Amino acid sequence: xxxxxxxxxxxxxxxxxxxxxxxxxxxxxxxxxxxxxxxxxxxxxxxxxxxxxxxxxxxxxxxxxxxxxxxxxxxxxxxxxxxxxxxxxxxxxxxxxxxxxxxxxxxxxxxxxxxxxxxxxxxxxxxxxxxxxxxxxxxxxxxxxxxxxxxxxxxxxxxxxxxxxxxxxxxxxxxxxxxxxxxxxxxxxxxxxxxxxxxxxxxxxxxxxxxxxxxxxxxxxxxxxxxxxxxxxxxxxxxxxxxxxxxxxxxxxxxxxxxxxxxxxxxxxxxxxxxxxxxxxxxxxxxxxxxxxxxxxxxxxxxxxxxxxxxxxxxxxxxxxxxxxxxxxxxxxxxxxxxxxxxxxxxxxxxxxxxxxxxxxxxxxxxxxxxxxxxxxxxxxxxxxxxxxxxxxxxxxxxxxxxxxxxxxxxxxxxxxxxxxxxxxx
Amino acid sequence: xxxxxxxxxxxxxxxxxxxxxxxxxxxxxxxxxxxxxxxxxxxxxxxxxxxxxxxxxxxxxxxxxxxxxxxxxxxxxxxxxxxxxxxxxxxxxxxxxxxxxxxxxxxxxxxxxxxxxxxxxxxxxxxxxxxxxxxxxxxxxxxxxxxxxxxxxxxxxxxxxxxxxxxxxxxxxxxxxxxxxxxxxxxxxxxxxxxxxxxxxxxxxxxxxxxxxxxxxxxxxxxxxxxxxxxxxxxxxxxxxxxxxxxxxxxxxxxxxxxxxxxxxxxxxxxxxxxxxxxxxxxxxxxxxxxxxxxxxxxxxxxxxxxxxxxxxxxxxxxxxxxxxxxxxxxxxxxxxxxxxxxxxxxxxxxxxxxxxxxxxxxxxxxxxxxxxxxxxxxxxxxxxxxxxxxxxxxxxxxxxxxxxxxxxxxxxxxxxxxxxxxxxxxxxxxxxxxxxxxxxxxxxxxxxxxxxxxxxxxxxxxxxxxxx
Numbered sequence: 001x002x003x004x005x006x007x008x009x010x011x012x013x014x015x016x017x018x019x020x021x022x023x024x025x026x027x028x029x030x031x032x033x034x035x036x037x038x039x040x041x042x043x044x045x046x047x048x049x050x051x052x053x054x055x056x057x058x059x060x061x062x063x064x065x066x067x068x069x070x071x072x073x074x075x076x077x078x079x080x081x082x083x084x085x086x087x088x089x090x091x092x093x094x095x096x097x098x099x100x101x102x103x104x105x106x107x108x109x110x111x112x113x114x115x116x117x118x119x120x121x122x123x124x125x126x127x128x129x130x131x132x133x134x135x136x137x138x139x140x141x142x143x144x145x146x147x148x149x150x151x152x153x154x155x156x157x158x159x160x161x162x163x164x165x166x167x168x169x170x171x172x173x174x175x176x177x178x179x180x181x182x183x184x185x186x187x188x189x190x191x192x193x194x195x196x197x198x199x200x201x202x203x204x205x206x207x208x209x210x211x212x213x214x215x216x217x218x219x220x221x222x223x224x225x226x227x228x229x230x231x232x233x234x235x236x237x238x239x240x241x242x243x244x245x246x247x248x249x250x251x252x253x254x255x256x257x258x259x260x261x262x263x264x265x266x267x268x269x270x271x272x273x274x275x276x277x278x279x280x281x282x283x284x285x286x287x288x289x290x291x292x293x294x295x296x297x298x299x300x301x302x303x304x305x306x307x308x309x310x311x312x313x314x315x316x317x318x319x320x321x322x323x324x325x326x327x328x329x330x331x332x333x334x335x336x337x338x339x340x341x342x343x344x345x346x347x348x349x350x351x352x353x354x355x356x357x358x359x360x361x362x363x364x365x366x367x368x369x370x371x372x373x374x375x376x377x378x379x380x381x382x383x384x385x386x387x388x389x390x391x392x393x394x395x396x397x398x399x400x401x402x403x404x405x406x407x408x409x410x411x412x413x414x415x416x417x418x419x420x421x422x423x424x425x426x
Numbered sequence: 427x428x429x430x431x432x433x434x435x436x437x438x439x440x441x442x443x444x445x446x447x448x449x450x451x452x453x454x455x456x457x458x459x460x461x462x463x464x465x466x467x468x469x470x471x472x473x474x475x476x477x478x479x480x481x482x483x484x485x486x487x488x489x490x491x492x493x494x495x496x497x498x499x500x501x502x503x504x505x506x507x508x509x510x511x512x513x514x515x516x517x518x519x520x521x522x523x524x525x526x527x528x529x530x531x532x533x534x535x536x537x538x539x540x541x542x543x544x545x546x547x548x549x550x551x552x553x554x555x556x557x558x559x560x561x562x563x564x565x566x567x568x569x570x571x572x573x574x575x576x577x578x579x580x581x582x583x584x585x586x587x588x589x590x591x592x593x594x595x596x597x598x599x600x601x602x603x604x605x606x607x608x609x610x611x612x613x614x615x616x617x618x619x620x621x622x623x624x625x626x627x628x629x630x631x632x633x634x635x636x637x638x639x640x641x642x643x644x645x646x647x648x649x650x651x652x653x654x655x656x657x658x659x660x661x662x663x664x665x666x667x668x669x670x671x672x673x674x675x676x677x678x679x680x681x682x683x684x685x686x687x688x689x690x691x692x693x694x695x696x697x698x699x700x701x702x703x704x705x706x707x708x709x710x711x712x713x714x715x716x717x718x719x720x721x722x723x724x725x726x727x728x729x730x731x732x733x734x735x736x737x738x739x740x741x742x743x744x745x746x747x748x749x750x751x752x753x754x755x756x757x758x759x760x761x762x763x764x765x766x767x768x769x770x771x772x773x774x775x776x777x778x779x780x781x782x783x784x785x786x787x788x789x790x791x792x793x794x795x796x797x798x799x800x801x802x803x804x805x806x807x808x809x810x811x812x813x814x815x816x817x818x819x820x821x822x823x824x825x826x827x828x829x830x831x832x833x834x835x836x837x838x839x840x841x842x843x844x845x846x847x848x849x850x851x852x853x854x855x856x857x858x859x860x861x862x863x864x865x866x867x868x869x870x871x872x873x874x875x876x877x878x879x880x881x882x883x884x885x886x887x888x889x890x891x892x893x894x895x
Contacts, residue, residue, distance in 0.1 A: 333553075338553075339545070339549040339550050340546060348542075351586065355587075355590035355591060355594045356594060358594075363587060364587065367584065367586065371583045374580075375576065378571075378572065378575060378576075382560070382568060385560055385561075385568075416482055417484075
């Protein structure tokens with residue numbers, strides 16, 4: 001149902017775009033995304049399969065997160081051209097598809113369907129984002145090639161294109177490795193992360209929000225299907241790389257978007273740790289808190305400037321606009337994982353799974369790097385309280401959404417149990 | 427009842443943050459004090475008013491709270507100190523709101539019967555402390571904040587690992603305290619689990635050499651002393667050692683007991699030495715607090731019944747008199763405009779009430795018999811003497827030194843010749859003085875009344891360590 005709704009809106013709106021005024025068009029896109037979200041909630045917990053398309057709990061949960069990010073992005077942007085909204089809608093369609101299939105070829109198609117619109121979105125403001133977009137495109141194409149090779153070898157090793165088919169032997173290991181590399185690029189796991197800081201910094205902030213939240217959700221859904229049944233040991237190496245590299249590199253950043261870019265690499269590492277210890281529920285919850293926290297941070301940043309935001313520019317934000325300042329502060333604390341904010345439970349669940357699985361080495365590494373991350377998250381969160389003149393001209397809607405998300409982060413932190421059963425069942 | 431006691435200050439605090447008038451906040455603090463007084467007096471022994479509700483039952487986490495002798499005593503001292511602060515500290519309503527929020531979180535921390543809920547409150551209590559420093563602190567507050575937070579977080583993450591390990595390695599089905607106590611960690615892993623806890627709690631205590639966050643934290647906080655009084659209460663390390671770290675991994679504790687005893691004795695001595703050299707009241711009190719925490723920790727680390735009793739009693743009592751001294755320093759700051767010890771002088775002539783109160787508080791601090799510091803110090807040193815006579819003697823030097831620094835500060839401030847007269851205690855400050863002095867006397871003259879609730883806990887503690895029979 002979700003697929004049909006998103007596809008219907010994508011196709012119809014492509015045609016309508018030339019005739020309908022842009023503000024109305026934006027509303028139609030929002031309507032499409034919301035209907036998609038609604039259809040997910042209506043069909044929650046009821047799996048549905050049609051050929052290689054499988055709307056199972058994983059697909060529903062991760063599409064939900066991806067659509068949330070898409071809606072948020074569309075809501076934040078004000079542009080005079082309808083293509084922006086349309087591209088987001090197309091990407092959302094690709095994300096849903098990616099989250100809803102085990103078939104490796106369909107996965108590749110979905111991966112491209114979500115990546116191509118993003119390449120275009122990254123260049124949205126001409127001149128500024130071109131280099132970033134080029135980097136994104138080239139590396140994305142490379143990742144797709146890795147994925148394709150992986151899929152081919154997977155077929156060679158197991159005789160099936162279905163991810164999760166058990167297999168053995170060096171060919172199978174190589175296939176899994178290549179698939180991992182392909183998806184590793186998308187979720188920005190180190191050492192396949194090097195596009196992230198440049199692309200995040202160079203792209204318009206609302207687009208970065210989209211990349212950081214929705215793309216990660218969809219790609220992790222795919223990663224879950226590829227890697228979950230007997231996660232390859234190579235993943236442990238990627239996790240270690242990601243948490244160490246992401247956190248250490250974020251330490252020296254003076255620019256908010258770059259800082260969040262490096263921290264997102266680290267978060268990808270923590271999420272992969274949940275994946276490695278084989279718990280989709282912990283992964284889903286972590287991703288939820290991450291989408292809310294990172295989304296909130298980028299949403300606030302985009303109210304300040306669509307462009308670069310050095311930390312100095314945030315100074316005084318709290319005095320100019322207490323609400324936005326507080327929202328950024330809370331989002332930084334949640335990303336850091338300080339109770340009673342939701343981010344704590346995300347981290348807790350991941351760490352508890354690692355402890356249960358006896359992965360003490362990775363656990364200690366994750367905890368140590370988490371402690372390191374306190375330094376830069378505090379720099380980000382506390383900068384709003386400094387003395388200075390931050391410019392912010394927030395739209396009323398953006399402020400109320402920021403308030404709502406910040407409250408939700410707090411409530412989810414206080415009553416995680418209220419939401420977790422839904423994730424377990426769904 | 428426990429829940430009501432925890433929620434009342436949180437509720438009033440939140441309302442104050444969104445704009446409730448300050449007067450109602452004082453009323454809320456008073457109500458909370460009365461409620462906790464009632465809870466303490468009506469506490470029948472054992473774990474009373476236990477509550478349990480699922481938080482994340484899939485992971486074995488429950489909102490579990492209960493009142494035993496230890497938490498009842500700490501409830502009372504926390505609520506009293508906050509009430510004293512609300513009475514006299516000249517701060518705006520929001521500041522008071524943060525203080526009440528902090529009170530609620532501290533009560534939650536002391537009543538938690540689930541290790542993860544304890545961790546939750548332990549960390550959450552950071553937030554009000556952080557906001558107080560951030561909004562109302564001095565010039566160097568951001569730096570102080572960084573130091574404070576980095577130290578704390580560097581400790582609490584290993585603690586999270588230790589919590590997870592304590593459950594996984596001990597084989598307990600949940601994070602509930604009784605389940606965990608029934609499944610203590612054994613063997614080589616016990617040492618690591620204990621060290622994870624110990625790092626976090628040693629930072630909070632704070633034990634030498636992990637105390638570096640303490641002086642800037644106090645120096646940069648608002649001069650009213652309210653934040654400092656709360657900071658004094660927030661040093662929950664000794665409590666947490668007693669309730670969680672040592673009973674959950676006794677074998678690990680015994681392996682490093684000698685080192686911990688040494689560190690505690692060093693803290694006591696080093697703090698006293700620095701307090702003697704301090705030039706302003708906040709530094710003096712901060713280091714005096716460090717010294718006292720060292721003595722209290724020495725008591726608990728001695729692993730004896732008397733030592734644990736004394737350490738915990740000292741912790742509760744020092745929360746009150748150090749907190750009251752911080753508040754008094756805030757009153758002085760308002761009158762003279764500085765916290766430095768030199769410029770005051772001769773205040774006893776124009777402000778005899780204030781001088782008397784200060785003398786009382788200082789004497790309680792140095793452990794004069796009959797006042798609240800004495801029973802704790804005596805019991806602690808008795809216990810420590812059993813564990814290690816040399817270290818007990820070393821720590822005893824800090825008690826002697828405390829007489830020197832406290833009386834020097836008192837003499838320089840209230841005696842000698844003063845440059846100008848100041849206003850004596852007035853209005854609510856008399857209430858503050860009366861309540862503080864009454865508490866010091868009651869705690870000093872009738873320690874048995876307060877120790878009654880602690881004794882069974884100290885006995886159980888002694889048994890976990892293989893003592894008694």
